[in-house]
Amino acid sequence: MRVLHTADFHAGRVLRGYDRTPEIHAALTEIAELAESEKVDAVLISGDLFDTANPSADAEKALFDFFLRLRSAEIPSVAIAGNHDSSARLASVTGLLGWVGVQLVAEVTPRPGDLIRSIQTKGGETLTVGALPYLSERRLVKAADLLGGEVSDWRQKYREGMEFFLGKLAAGFQPGHVNMLMLHATLDGSQPSGSEKTMQFHLDNAYTLSPENLPRAAQYVAMGHIHRPQQAGSAPLAHYPGSVIQLDFGEGGEKKQVNLVEVSPGQPARVIPIPLGSGRELRTIRVPLDQVEARLERESQKKDGALLKVLVEAPAGTATAGLKDRVLSALPSALAVELSALQEDLALPSLKREGLSLLELYERYWHEKRGELPDDQRAAFKEAHEAVQSHVEASGEEVA
Structure with missing residues (x-):
């Protein structure tokens, strides 16, 4: 079986006021053509399909054109939501995308079986994918509660929580199938690009997984979230394919790629990196x-x-x-x-930075990346910040 693994499209990415979407669109076209020329049985996309929760029309067109090209080549795919994606927005189009052969897992539901996806290949083999969309610590606790996990002590135990979910996924693996795991997270020891260190305005990288948390029953773990291509684990075999173009100056000089995974039921997987040529340096x-x-x-x-x-x-x-x-x-x-x-x-x-409010820090960040902060964006940020403060005060929690 031949599976193409890619991730971190970030369609709609704007760098210092410059729209990178046409380059990303070209990269996705290149990947779809590779999937056809390499005669792959399936494509896995490990999150961050979009760069923002409210992507532009051009960003949506780039992604949907990609899926339509795969459909024209009769190549099925499985995709998950990443931390840049709006899980609710993606969940709203899962039914439509299913009509073109895309099995999109955007949210965790009370039914563990919803995270297990299967593809029957033309050669008669079955690919089973345990697909876990991005879970922040807050969403992890909520989702684990839905599945009946003991969550009282999990607020400071991200790894134990994730291991609970990964065990649920591994339970869906089948003998005689090619069994793979897919998630959007940070593994200990992985080497980030400069962009992950500076461009993301969140603290999710404070929560990491050990490769030992990954179920050994997985023949390949298709990772997303880190933009530098690399192997991140060996038992089971885990890889980040990286972003599809250089998204930020911190990624300057990096060679971008997708991973071609050759694997048979019960046998070790073989990973072949295929370089990508799209995107401006x-x-x-x-x-x-x-x-x-x-x-x-x-x-x-x-x-x-x-x-x-x-x-x-x-x-x-x-x-x-x-x-x-x-x-x-x-x-x-x-x-x-x-x-x-x-x-x-x-x-x-x-x-x-000392003494600056969160809004002032956000204004500085926005100005560095895109210029003057629009009034409507400032108002939305203040509203979100006030909502978080109200929730914290109501719950009696402290902000770290």
């Missing part, structure tokens, strides 16, 4: 202030299509008025211009 260039003009001239002559982040090294206190506009004018492919001296001088009161 993200490159960070560092240049001293007194060499800016010459370096900009050289970079402007390059025709490699890379998107640039320019770090200008300038002594503290140096006058740099108009520098950013000069760089952006000379290099249309530059998405970001930063002064390294200002970035490093954390002693400046204006750059300290």
